Amino acid sequence: MTGLGAGWRNLRRHPLRSALSIAGIAVASAMLLDMVLLSGGIERSFERLLLGRGFQIRISPKGTLPFDTEATLSNADRVVAALRADPDVAQAGGMLGASLYARTRDSLATLFGYGVDPAAQSLYTLLRGRDLTAGDTTGILLSEPAARAIHAALGDTVRIAGRLDPQMAHAGVNRPLAVRGIVRWLYDYRGQRSVGLTLLLMQRITDPAGGAAGGAAEARASAIVVRVRDGASVPAVAARLRARFPRLEVNSVAQLVEEFRGRLTYFRQLAYILGAISLLVAVLLIGTLLTITVNERLGEIATLRAIGVSRAHVVRQVLGEGATLTLLGGALGVLLGVVTAHYLDGILTSFPGLPAAISFFVPEPHALARAGIALVLAGSLAGLYPAWLAAAAPIAATLRAEAP
Amino acid sequence: MTAAAQLPGVAVERSLAQDLGLRVGDTLRLGPTPDSLRMHAVVAAVYEPAADPSTITRRERHLRLHLPALARLLGAPDRVDRFGVALDSGVTPARAAALLNRAAFGFRAYPSAQIASESSETFLVVSRFHRAIAVITTAAGAVFLLCIMLLKVEERRLDAAVMRFVGVRRRTIFAALLIEAAAIAVLGSLVGVAFAYVAGAATNAYYRRFFDTTLTFSLVTPGIVAFGVALSLALGLGAGAIAAWRLVRTRPLVLWGRG
Numbered sequence: 001m002t003g004l005g006a007g008w009r010n011l012r013r014h015p016l017r018s019a020l021s022i023a024g025i026a027v028a029s030a031m032l033l034d035m036v037l038l039s040g041g042i043e044r045s046f047e048r049l050l051l052g053r054g055f056q057i058r059i060s061p062k063g064t065l066p067f068d069t070e071a072t073l074s075n076a077d078r079v080v081a082a083l084r085a086d087p088d089v090a091q092a093g094g095m096l097g098a099s100l101y102a103r104t105r106d107s108l109a110t111l112f113g114y115g116v117d118p119a120a121q122s123l124y125t126l127l128r129g130r131d132l133t134a135g136d137t138t139g140i141l142l143s144e145p146a147a148r149a150i151h152a153a154l155g156d157t158v159r160i161a162g163r164l165d166p167q168m169a170h171a172g173v174n175r176p177l178a179v180r181g182i183v184r185w186l187y188d189y190r191g192q193r194s195v196g197l198t199l200l201l202m203q204r205i206t207d208p209a210g211g212a213a214g215g216a217a218e219a220r221a222s223a224i225v226v227r228v229r230d231g232a233s234v235p236a237v238a239a240r241l242r243a244r245f246p247r248l249e250v251n252s253v254a255q256l257v258e259e260f261r262g263r264l265t266y267f268r269q270l271a272y273i274l275g276a277i278s279l280l281v282a283v284l285l286i287g288t289l290l291t292i293t294v295n296e297r298l299g300e301i302a303t304l305r306a307i308g309v310s311r312a313h314v315v316r317q318v319l320g321e322g323a324t325l326t327l328l329g330g331a332l333g334v335l336l337g338v339v340t341a342h343y344l345d346g347i348l349t350s351f352p353g354l355p356a357a358i359s360f361f362v363p364e365p366h367a368l369a370r371a372g373i374a375l376v377l378a379g380s381l382a383g384l385y386p387a388w389l390a391a392a393a394p395i396a397a398t399l400r401a402e403a404p
Numbered sequence: 405m406t407a408a409a410q411l412p413g414v415a416v417e418r419s420l421a422q423d424l425g426l427r428v429g430d431t432l433r434l435g436p437t438p439d440s441l442r443m444h445a446v447v448a449a450v451y452e453p454a455a456d457p458s459t460i461t462r463r464e465r466h467l468r469l470h471l472p473a474l475a476r477l478l479g480a481p482d483r484v485d486r487f488g489v490a491l492d493s494g495v496t497p498a499r500a501a502a503l504l505n506r507a508a509f510g511f512r513a514y515p516s517a518q519i520a521s522e523s524s525e526t527f528l529v530v531s532r533f534h535r536a537i538a539v540i541t542t543a544a545g546a547v548f549l550l551c552i553m554l555l556k557v558e559e560r561r562l563d564a565a566v567m568r569f570v571g572v573r574r575r576t577i578f579a580a581l582l583i584e585a586a587a588i589a590v591l592g593s594l595v596g597v598a599f600a601y602v603a604g605a606a607t608n609a610y611y612r613r614f615f616d617t618t619l620t621f622s623l624v625t626p627g628i629v630a631f632g633v634a635l636s637l638a639l640g641l642g643a644g645a646i647a648a649w650r651l652v653r654t655r656p657l658v659l660w661g662r663g
Contacts, residue, residue, distance in 0.1 A: 024547035062438045247438045292555050347532045352525045
């Protein structure tokens with residue numbers, strides 16, 4: 001009989017205690033799995049989001065991260081032109097974010113406006129209709145929530161207002177724009193009302209100096225995205241751009257993920273602590289159950305040893321029982337863990353202002369493997385003491401003590 | 405009057421002052437962008453900001469200027485991000501905000517309570533997450549406790565058999581086992597409470613240092629202690645009762661291992 005077979009047979013002798021132990025290990029394993037997913041899930045999710053459109057470098061005003069503040073880059077067109085001339089840069093484009101207003105029948109709806117370079121944008125994917133083209137100053141892209149808020153559909157004309165002056169009760173700019181497409185903004189939170197215009201139009205509408213009045217608008221951008229040419233090293237290009245533009249903040253996606261990681265230290269540490277506690281609970285449960293079982297069966301073990309059964313066989317039986325407990329509890333724990341991870345993810349992704357595409361619990365094969373290995377190691381560790389107890393039991397003394 | 409005395413004064417947050425090595429009386433150059441540091445100002449005060457959970461992970465650094473000085477620095481005179489309105493007694497904030505919003509163009513009025521509620525949304529999410537984690541850990545702890553109590557009572561099989569042989573009534577044995585289970589549960593939970601205090605103090609010390617804040621991260625309240633002890637007692641009594649009931653129903657010879 002294999003170790004696992006013997007373990008299963010021994011567990012069936014005490015169904016209630018075995019069931020309780022398996023339930024305990026299942027809950028602990030579920031918690032361990034969830035914490036392993038949480039410990040690195042959000043970083044992977046964030047990284048995928050940033051790299052979703054293939055741009056590996058972000059440039060923002062010095063001391064800020066993209067869209068973290070209202071600060072903007074001035075002379076962004078010159079920076080973009082310089083970047084495009086760089087031999088290691090495949091693509092570069094600016095983007096500008098600011099509040100815009102849409103006129104509805106009886107009021108103004110507040111929207112978040114993105115100014116984009118349609119040929120080099122990392123902010124949206126087109127759902128319906130068609131994309132903006134370079135130089136399009138009469139078109140607009142809407143998110144689903146924005147379309148609902150202003151009751152607009154593809155082909156409709158919407159009136160967009162900018163540069164509101166509350167004291168004069170006057171909008172500096174009013175523009176009729178045709179809805180070209182419905183898009184999904186990658187960084188929007190749930191229900192965010194966002195619209196997209198070409199960068200040039202957005203600069204005109206929001207230019208505080210009144211560029212729309214006739215003169216050229218200031219070439220402002222909230223951030224610039226850069227796609228590095230195939231074969232070029234992203235960190236090397238980022239370092240070179242940082243040296244070339246010392247008054248700008250140049251970050252590769254890896255650096256942004258590292259910054260994001262710093263902001264979420266609390267969750268990562270909580271995951272490590274709770275994961276460790278889960279493992280400890282599993283070890284204690286398995287260890288306690290096996291120790292008591294071995295103590296109860298000392299007479300049986302001594303008899304087996306007396307008729308020639310080897311120590312190694314006894315040890316295998318005890319370790320097999322521990323492994324059976326771990327496997328059964330772990331299998332149940334995976335199912336429970338997937339359900340609880342989904343539930344916990346639902347709670348955490350309701351953070352205000354968090355992009356809807358972000359997930360905190362990301363199932364990754366290597367994370368699942370890590371949790372499985374940790375659990376198996378913990379189960380084995382827990383079985384060592386009772387196995388030693390069983391192997392070291394003195395045969396004669398035990399048989400005398402157990403005699404009727 | 406000295407030149408420094410004529411400069412606008414700024415109050416610098418303690419952590420920023422530390423980062424930049426600033427002291428009261430030092431002169432700064434300020435500007436809205438790195439290439440336009442045109443305004444000179446003097447550090448008039450170093451202040452410790454009120455602990456704010458919403459900013460601790462952002463590691464922002466602040467300094468305060470008088471409004472006209474800031475407007476001059478930004479080149480945006482007579483502009484503000486927001487302003488507060490004190491109401492006459494008897495006017496409800498919600499009604500005043502609704503009136504202002506009907507007449508407003510380009511701004512929106514909110515009652516302070518609404519702003520407080522919306523700005524605390526992040527902490528409500530964290531709180532919901534902590535509660536969910538607490539439910540899972542409580543479930544794990546409950547199963548663990550049930551299991552241990554069951555094993556603990558089953559260890560007393562021989563004692564129970566002997567008591568039955570010498571004529572002790574089942575009810576007495578049941579009560580004795582139940583009291584033992586309750587004692588273990590209460591003692592265990594008291595040790596747990598002590599551990600929670602130590603762990604809470606360590607958590608607070610670590611995160612206060614990590615985030616450079618005076619916020620309290622872990623708080624063991626009398627309500628939490630009462631809940632923990634009551635839950636532990638209920639689980640201990642429940643598990644003890646189940647195990648003791650199984651034990652007293654079993655024939656003494658079987659308990660003795662000869663049945």
